[in-house]
Amino acid sequence: MEQEIKKSKQARGQVVIDAERCKGCGFCVEFCPTEVLEFSNEFNTKGYHPPYAAKPEACSGCDLCGIYCPDFAIFGIRIKAVA
């Protein structure tokens, strides 16, 4: 599983991406409310461009990407606040 973790004071969430499952439909990229995701230039073995968190600091962990994803290839989690 491919993961992008960029620790930042503003990120309240992060996405977890399983690039191999992705079939490049683009739902997550389009419907992320804070435009975290872009298509990467990499290919997975199926020949699709999986998403990656281009703006990880904008991720709220709302998991809309996870609900939209028809291939169960991505989900968002809320990061527990660190004091």
Add this chain to the structure above:
Amino acid sequence: MNETNPVEQYLRMDRMPHIWCSGCGLGTTVNCFVRALEGCQIPLDQICVVSGIGCTGRVAGYLKLDSFHTTHGRPIPFATGLKLANPKLKVVVYSGDGDLIAIGGNHFIHAARRNIDITVVCVNNFTYGMTGGQVTPTTPIDATATTTPYGNFEEPFSLPYLAESAGAVYVARWTTYHIRHITKSIKEALQKKGFSFVEIISPCPTLYGRRNRLGDGLEMMKFYKENSTIKNGADTREVGLGFKGQIVCGKFIDRERPSFLEMYNLKMSERLGSSYKTYEGIQ
């Protein structure tokens, strides 16, 4: 960090990846369904999913619940048998527009009439996808399908209107764009006593979308977003769908009516008196 996708505990991961195309909305509906299950807190062991034949029919095979992949058009009567034999089961029929409304149409209207306590999730992609994209009773006029190569000329059913007319106590329609609403409706439908119906308009990019030049799955999703309006409580006579037309979504019907078993028990005790023992399932 080794997080697992929370949906996986509800899926038969030994059968992944599923067979659905890139941009097909079925996986999206499954996510919504799973979140609805989490939300309504019905014990998972009690839930049965019954599917018919078709792309949507494959849902039963991917969910890690007691599930039944039955014959084309007939998940509803199968579900009826399950439910009446053991009313403690929470029975969900998850199937497509062709399966439920064409070949299954008769069973649909009678189960609604009887108010059998099941939840019917109908994924409507306006086509028979599995067999290559034929016309169904929901295909809009002028849409192209392999069996209407010059355009469909038959008036389609409006499913919310049909469901309401047949007696369904809960009727909602959403598109796969409306994921939070789908989840909420399925949750309400599961918790509702009686015949509950949730229509989910979903893209079939490989067949319906491609043949009708509606773009890929994402284009179709964007179309749903731009061209749908939410009108809860709308008159179901006015929510028909045209080709590339406006989509009226919402929770249209939420009413009370005794279920089949409630009527059965009520009338039997009225008629047979104290010698009748309330039916609560086959012992």
Add this chain to the structure above:
Amino acid sequence: MRADPKGVLTGPHFLDGDHACCEGALAAGCRFVAGYPITPSTEVVERIAARFPYVGGIFIQMEDEIASSIAILGAVWAGAKAMTVTSGPGFSLMMEHIGLAAMLETPAVFVDVQRGGPSTGLPTLPGQADMMQARWGSHGDYEIIAISPNSPQECFDLSIVAFNLAEQYRVPVMFMMDECVGHMTEKVIIPPAEEIEVTERHYTKKKPGEYLPYLTNGDMIPEMVKAGDGYRFHVTGLTHDQRGYPVMNPDCQEKLVRRLVEKIRLNADKIIRIEEDETDDADVVVVSYGITSRVALRAIQTARAQGIKVGHLRLITVWPFPERRVRQLAERIKAFVLPELNYGQMFLELQRAVEGKAKTYLVPHGGGTVHRPEVIYEQIKEAAK
């Protein structure tokens, strides 16, 4: 296991076959029936509708036979013993779900009170022309068990056998009555519940996680589960493996379909029930089933009185066909005579089993009434020459 007394109407009764069939089902533990009215079977479900509320069963008149035939399968998977009832046209509609029952290995009883056919035919008059359909009516390779009662008493007794065999072999069982037996009223003695042997469903004792829906341990019959017990099982009408998951390749097909077919074929000797009379010294043996067997008795009596050495082989289970016994007789006797209310259905099985070692004579009849005994007698006389 003894029958549940709640469903057993112990005592002597005067019932027709349809009513006796209902009582047999109740005695066997049937508590779910889905049906649709069709002459001459309707009385079965009418009595069920009246009796079920008192015994904790549930009856639903579905919108058609297609719905009825699959509603019973759902009820079985929820833990019930279930039955549906029909006649020729409805039997045709049920074929897809008989196939589904065979494929999912769902124990259920399908009652066909045969009438004149084809198509709408003679709704109120007898026929026996659905016998091949009972065996081959659905598409694909599968085996079923079919039983043919010849009296209201047998409609009671053999209904119980039908349910028992269904449970034992996890197979749909066809209960092939006919309008004559269904509408004839005779004495039916219903014994006390303790004297009625009922086969219970073989549920697994394995825990969820250890159980596979179609794993067999050499006897070819998998253990069953029911919905709601936490097994999270999946079953499908697609060709499937032991996990119940669809696997669409020839290897899986071979394993599955061979087992579906062999679980009946290799157990045929345990399943077959026949009644033989005076076959030891016979030159001619009359093979018959259902109502025709009672007419045949008269013809045989007449023939014996004339000195013809004729015996009777009555099929109680019609499918699987008792080919081994027929083959044995064929080695020794001169001829078989098979009267049936059709133009040759079980006769084809007879010929197949006899393999030309003896002569075979069909006494056909279009249905609408029963044979006249003289016609069968004439054929016996002819065969004995």
